[in-house]
Amino acid sequence: xxxxxxxxxxxxxxxxxxxxxxxxxxxxxxxxxxxxxxxxxxxxxxxxxxxxxxxxxxxxxxxxxxxxxxxxxxxxxxxxxxxxxxxxxxxxxxxxxxxxxxxxxxxxxxxxxxxxxxxxxxxxxxxxxxxxxxxxxxxxxxxxxxxxxxxxxxxxxxxxxxxxxxxxxxxxxxxxxxxxxxxxxxxxxxxxxxxxxxxxxxxxxxxxxxxxxxxxxxxxxxxxxxxxxxxxxxxxxxxxxxxxxxxxxxxxxxxxxxxxxxxxxxxxxxxxxxxxxxxxxxxxxxxxxxxxxxxxxxxxxxxxxxxxxxxxxxxxxxxxxxxxxxxxxxxxxxxxxxxxxxxxxxxxxxxxxxxxxxxxxxxxxxxxxxxxxxxxxxxxxxxxxxxxxxxxxxxxxxxxxxxxxxxxxxxxx
Amino acid sequence: xxxxxxxxxxxxxxxxxxxxxxxxxxxxxxxxxxxxxxxxxxxxxxxxxxxxxxxxxxxxxxxxxxxxxxxxxxxxxxxxxxxxxxxxxxxxxxxxxxxxxxxxxxxxxxxxxxxxxxxxxxxxxxxxxxxxxxxxxxxxxxxxxxxxxxxxxxxxxxxxxxxxxxxxxxxxxxxxxxxxxxxxxxxxxxxxxxxxxxxxxxxxxxxxxxxxxxxxx
Numbered sequence: 001x002x003x004x005x006x007x008x009x010x011x012x013x014x015x016x017x018x019x020x021x022x023x024x025x026x027x028x029x030x031x032x033x034x035x036x037x038x039x040x041x042x043x044x045x046x047x048x049x050x051x052x053x054x055x056x057x058x059x060x061x062x063x064x065x066x067x068x069x070x071x072x073x074x075x076x077x078x079x080x081x082x083x084x085x086x087x088x089x090x091x092x093x094x095x096x097x098x099x100x101x102x103x104x105x106x107x108x109x110x111x112x113x114x115x116x117x118x119x120x121x122x123x124x125x126x127x128x129x130x131x132x133x134x135x136x137x138x139x140x141x142x143x144x145x146x147x148x149x150x151x152x153x154x155x156x157x158x159x160x161x162x163x164x165x166x167x168x169x170x171x172x173x174x175x176x177x178x179x180x181x182x183x184x185x186x187x188x189x190x191x192x193x194x195x196x197x198x199x200x201x202x203x204x205x206x207x208x209x210x211x212x213x214x215x216x217x218x219x220x221x222x223x224x225x226x227x228x229x230x231x232x233x234x235x236x237x238x239x240x241x242x243x244x245x246x247x248x249x250x251x252x253x254x255x256x257x258x259x260x261x262x263x264x265x266x267x268x269x270x271x272x273x274x275x276x277x278x279x280x281x282x283x284x285x286x287x288x289x290x291x292x293x294x295x296x297x298x299x300x301x302x303x304x305x306x307x308x309x310x311x312x313x314x315x316x317x318x319x320x321x322x323x324x325x326x327x328x329x330x331x332x333x334x335x336x337x338x339x340x341x342x343x344x345x346x347x348x349x350x351x352x353x354x355x356x357x358x359x360x361x362x363x364x365x366x367x368x369x370x371x372x373x374x375x376x377x378x379x380x381x382x383x384x385x386x387x388x389x390x391x392x393x394x395x396x397x398x399x400x401x402x403x404x405x406x407x408x409x410x411x412x413x
Numbered sequence: 414x415x416x417x418x419x420x421x422x423x424x425x426x427x428x429x430x431x432x433x434x435x436x437x438x439x440x441x442x443x444x445x446x447x448x449x450x451x452x453x454x455x456x457x458x459x460x461x462x463x464x465x466x467x468x469x470x471x472x473x474x475x476x477x478x479x480x481x482x483x484x485x486x487x488x489x490x491x492x493x494x495x496x497x498x499x500x501x502x503x504x505x506x507x508x509x510x511x512x513x514x515x516x517x518x519x520x521x522x523x524x525x526x527x528x529x530x531x532x533x534x535x536x537x538x539x540x541x542x543x544x545x546x547x548x549x550x551x552x553x554x555x556x557x558x559x560x561x562x563x564x565x566x567x568x569x570x571x572x573x574x575x576x577x578x579x580x581x582x583x584x585x586x587x588x589x590x591x592x593x594x595x596x597x598x599x600x601x602x603x604x605x606x607x608x609x610x611x612x613x614x615x616x617x618x619x620x621x622x623x624x625x626x627x628x629x630x
Contacts, residue, residue, distance in 0.1 A: 013504065071486065104458060108460055119500050
């Protein structure tokens, strides 16, 4: 591309021109012979520096007529002294007209060249910039796959973090209720165990008596004094109560495990109803509004799914319902098979969702709750999870009547 | 840039009339040709026009001789205002020693004025002129027309700028001489700084301006 370094040599269009330059485009021999004919004698043109430009130096230069161009003397017309002044004046004017037209021509053509040079330079710069940008694009194209891969990885990671955050938020919402439900049985188990310790002491006292006393009557009297008949009965009750309490804790912990399982992406073959139930159980812990909870779970085939994620969906939707209903409100959960697909419907009789809000419920970060109360990601995450399972989720709502969230999942084994 | 040739004792200065299309640059030059009577005044050279629109440039050469014998030639150029002729405008603007920006006072021309002025600043930078220190006068022309911006409005818009404002009606000849002498005033200071016009050539500002305008002292 060596031609890109070429420049067109030229003078500045607004420079001062010399006589020689101005006559360069003129057929000088014809001009000279015309002047000679008119003046009837030998002649030559000299520059302002006294150099002969046209013709031959005259042996006897008798008259020197100045030639003007651009307000200045640019050269001289040399003639014999005998030439008529009027004739000389006309010839001088004629030459000056030629010079003037020559100036116009030279200025215009040099300006044109200068313009071209400017444009050419600019074109070169643009070309250079274009080459650089082309190189960048080539480079980009070459690395595109790699970069897209990296970006996908980054986005996936951000997604996982977002899901985790949302999951923690919903579990966090439950924390107080769960703590209460665990604390309650733990409290009476502890109290029962303390009582049990006292009962053991009573038996120990009776056992000492048994070693020293042989009379059955005295022993019977002591047994009665210690009220050991009641103790035995009560002891039994305490143990039953405690076993029941610890079973409740175990159940809560088991339900919670569904949500805290570290690997949510694990594919399992499960009965979805089990996951609906455990989500319901967890939400029930939170309920302190005397909510009526209805479950109508039909028989479903086992399906292969990311069960931890589905549990999160059920929990999110149930928590949403629980938040909006009045005291004494109703939440009903239904599951059934329809057209070879699993349908899960969660309905509340809360205030319902206005149309303008309904349009946005799946939008990320859209929330009607106060700052800090909701992430605005709950339903977004739900939708993503259900779409990942090739399912569908939709929300029907009527203001004043309530809301139904309907999830459709394909059967995959 | 000014061209001083000590061999033939000559200083050539280039002054450019810049501005949007049809703002009256050529009219300014024509009027100056008629109004001024300096020691040397060339014919006005009008290069290639089409429908009265300048395609290349117009040129009016003026000249005075300083007491020292220094010949000062002033070459007044106009640029073609039409947007398409930007390269020509740039080439004509190169090496300018001073600029008259001829703006059109009509309200409808405000955007064209602004664009042309921006174009002047850009082109000045491209051809290596120091725009900040370039002697310049801003002329608001066509004051004789209706629907023009008021002087008050124009003054307010330009008050934060360093340039002298002149209101003119070139067609009638009003303000043309004032514009030009305003430019000569600033131009003299710069040239005196560069070539010691006063100390070396015994040419005072007053004599310079009056000489170029052709006024008797």
